[in-house]
Amino acid sequence: MNYNIAVVRGDGIGPEVVAETIKVLEKVGQKFGHSFHFTDVPAGGAAIDAVGECLPAETVRIAKSSDAVLLGAVGGPKWDNVPGDQRPERALLGLRKELGLFANLRPAMVFDQLADASPLKPEIISGGLDIVVVRELTGGIYFGEKGHKDGGDMGPAAYDVEQYAKGEVRRIAKVAFDMAMKRSRKVTSVDKSNVLESSRLWRRVVAEVAEDYPGVELDNLYVDNAAMQLVRNPRQFDVIVTSNMFGDILSDEASQITGSIGMLPSASLADGNFGMYEPVHGSAPDIAGTGQANPIATILSGAMMLRYTFGLGEEAKSIEDAVNRFLSDGYRTADLCGGAPEAVTTTQCGDLIAANI
């Protein structure tokens, strides 16, 4: 089969981690007889530098006509003084909205070989940690009306509207329950329904969707409690489903408790099979070009692409197994060994994983 992948190499370490991912995907293609076509499209800081805008229309057009998008990372201090609506991060928000990527899946798992890296005590994560945060990605306060108004006595004010419609909640809840069916059959929905009207609607709709999944256990947690429970006892979670804003916070907290943010992939899915795949980590401009970047998060994002967009479960697993083997063989990138001299470089890491396919 032929698969068309639009590639945003992006900024900082983005191009380096994407290069290794393409290397691994090509190896998978050879082995399993698929051909992956990669088309580079600019977005983020690189696009600002090249064409003066963070998300050129042509990028959106090509992304839409592709089967999937692979993205490295965008942004960096270089573009700190660019006006707000053209900051590199706007490219991410623009891609999410234009491509209808309403479901963001962020697995937070601890690799056995890297369990020591967690900031949590060993007894808290012993037995393993494997959570998926399902974050709503095209609604809520990110995309609600925003602006300025008069704040009365208190002077000029600014506002942002958090808003959810039933249909938006229903479709993200379905993604979470479908995911839970393939995992440990537990969904935790996180909201702030003791304060927010939008959360009350969220909670009601999630409960309705739950009725179609009698085999899945549903828990509701307030967001403040969820932030505590992730630190206190993260092993209680299987799938967490939540709004765009709460998901931003909780998925980063969940990533951090694994201690290996350089390992964590993500998928942003639209209706149907289309998706955008990117590492959870950022563009880390401080280590760009030094060979210290860990490409594994992006390589594993490539595996998610094979599984979720192309339906190639076996091929995806071959990548995950290759990463596991890399770790079990004792190799470590700089971030995983405190920069010890025996660290393998970004390229070596990609080579070793590709060789394991």
Next chain:
Amino acid sequence: MNYNIAVVRGDGIGPEVVAETIKVLEKVGQKFGHSFHFTDVPAGGAAIDAVGECLPAETVRIAKSSDAVLLGAVGGPKWDNVPGDQRPERALLGLRKELGLFANLRPAMVFDQLADASPLKPEIISGGLDIVVVRELTGGIYFGEKGHKDGGDMGPAAYDVEQYAKGEVRRIAKVAFDMAMKRSRKVTSVDKSNVLESSRLWRRVVAEVAEDYPGVELDNLYVDNAAMQLVRNPRQFDVIVTSNMFGDILSDEASQITGSIGMLPSASLADGNFGMYEPVHGSAPDIAGTGQANPIATILSGAMMLRYTFGLGEEAKSIEDAVNRFLSDGYRTADLCGGAPEAVTTTQCGDLIAANI
């Protein structure tokens, strides 16, 4: 001096922890020659049961005419089916708004004697942990307009408006900077200014206020990053200042990393000296009446009351020292020793701390 304190004993373990706090405050009064007058007022579940509403007007009136409010905890599953606008938690929101309690101070500190209780690895908190989260408490999405509207294709929608005016940000920022001046002179302001208009205003106003405090270092963090940093390296923080919603989440996360939520007090301050003082923990109805409740969070809230509302720094310190001595003497309430048989009861804890004054 005479001090008038309105007391909301509240629900669950609330009355028990408040009783021990009053015991300790009376001992302080005797020793230092102050007289504290306590006036019980109903709020929360107890008020629903007694008079059919969670926050009777008389409670607000008496609270307003007092010098300070001491609150145990409100809420519990018993009132889960009460209509939304009369839920026990509404009493808290009502008190905050009616009393103008715009500044919520939540210290998250690790007691040397209890450092083991933290879920974080010892090397992460070694050297101690002492953060204050300054949370804006009467604005933002908690008190913005909320309601229902048509969500177009996606069906009926619900919304909540996050809103901040300059004056609101300015006064909470001042509280944070004043606090930092008495501590390690570092303020971290947390927002989501890469997405929210209200956060951009927040960040600008905080920067303006910072100009009046040249000796204080100001950092800005996005909320997702802050949630990560609290787990990765909490010792980087001194004072964190943030909005109502982000403060709800981050202060709970910060409390949890100490591992001793039964120890953590809070203060909610108005302009001037008026304040409401309450433990960070909830009403824990499951252990109400068993003698297992830890009254220390409330006792330490009493100490904050002496310091912030009454300006009695030495007296406040006498309580904090008495708590420290209790811990150093090896006493533990049930929550601090996994319910071991040698645990002291709520009353014994209050007696021992009062005796240390």
